[in-house]
Amino acid sequence: MKREIIITEDGSSSLFVESIQEHFHSRFGAIQEAIHIFIENGLLYVLPKLNGKISILEVGFGTGLNCFLTLIRPEIQSYTLEYEGIELYPLNEKEFTSLNYPELLGQEYKPLFSQMHQTIWEIPQKINDQIILTKKCLSFTEVCFDSPQFDLVYFDPFSPDKQPEMWTQERFEMLYKAMNPGAVLLTYCTKGIVKRALKAAGFQIEKLPGPIGKREILRATK
Ligand SMILES: C[S@@+](CC[C@H](N)C(=O)[O-])C[C@H]1O[C@@H](n2cnc3c(N)ncnc32)[C@H](O)[C@@H]1O
Numbered sequence: 001m002k003r004e005i006i007i008t009e010d011g012s013s014s015l016f017v018e019s020i021q022e023h024f025h026s027r028f029g030a031i032q033e034a035i036h037i038f039i040e041n042g043l044l045y046v047l048p049k050l051n052g053k054i055s056i057l058e059v060g061f062g063t064g065l066n067c068f069l070t071l072i073r074p075e076i077q078s079y080t081l082e083y084e085g086i087e088l089y090p091l092n093e094k095e096f097t098s099l100n101y102p103e104l105l106g107q108e109y110k111p112l113f114s115q116m117h118q119t120i121w122e123i124p125q126k127i128n129d130q131i132i133l134t135k136k137c138l139s140f141t142e143v144c145f146d147s148p149q150f151d152l153v154y155f156d157p158f159s160p161d162k163q164p165e166m167w168t169q170e171r172f173e174m175l176y177k178a179m180n181p182g183a184v185l186l187t188y189c190t191k192g193i194v195k196r197a198l199k200a201a202g203f204q205i206e207k208l209p210g211p212i213g214k215r216e217i218l219r220a221t222k
Helices: 030-049 065-071 074-078 093-098 101-105 107-118 169-178 192-200
Strands: 003-007 013-017 053-059 080-086 125-128 131-136 150-155 179-187 204-209 216-221
Touching (some): 030 053, 030 065, 030 101, 030 179, 030 216, 192 216
16 A cells, blocks of 8 residues: 655644545644544543543554554553554554654653554554553454453544445444443544444444534444
């Protein structure tokens, strides 16, 4: 998959995939978008409801921005965290070393950002005493979890126009089974087809105000 690094309007980098004409993030700002959708309306919403332990699934690990923003949040210091990222086309070293997230979020986090990208795939890796990261290189369309385990899902594939197979009722039913009662799924996409598929899978959905440049986002609760 041929991708080029671009700079979004908040100064943070992102990727553009020419063959499908899709950006990884909003052109209005990768960091501001990720913080708004996944951290403020996802992580910070569920953390107070949990008891010292959180398990997160990300669909479309990509640049690792959502994972990185999660790992550096002071709020997670008092929790143990299991983070699982699914990605079919992992970034190569040239790509992830070109991203400016540590420069913008804190140079002290640079080793953590490298560690996050360099840990091997498929096997759970201890980031520190409190965090375990598992990166799986496979298609989300092949993923199957058979028991509830996740408290939070960052659902971040390409748009349903480009990847309809990722946004089906059947895929959301699989995620529903994989989530604990009260767990939430966040996504940037509010299309009717997505809302209908989420509802049919059993989720309760809420529309929330979007980040700069986007009117609304979705939070789906089990
Ligand atoms: C919108 S981008 C977001 C990436 C990431 N969350 C980030 O912040 O950089 C979508 C991601 O889904 C990945 N992807 C595409 N098809 C996939 C599939 N079938 N299974 C898993 N990941 C896929 C892409 O390679 C890309 O990294």
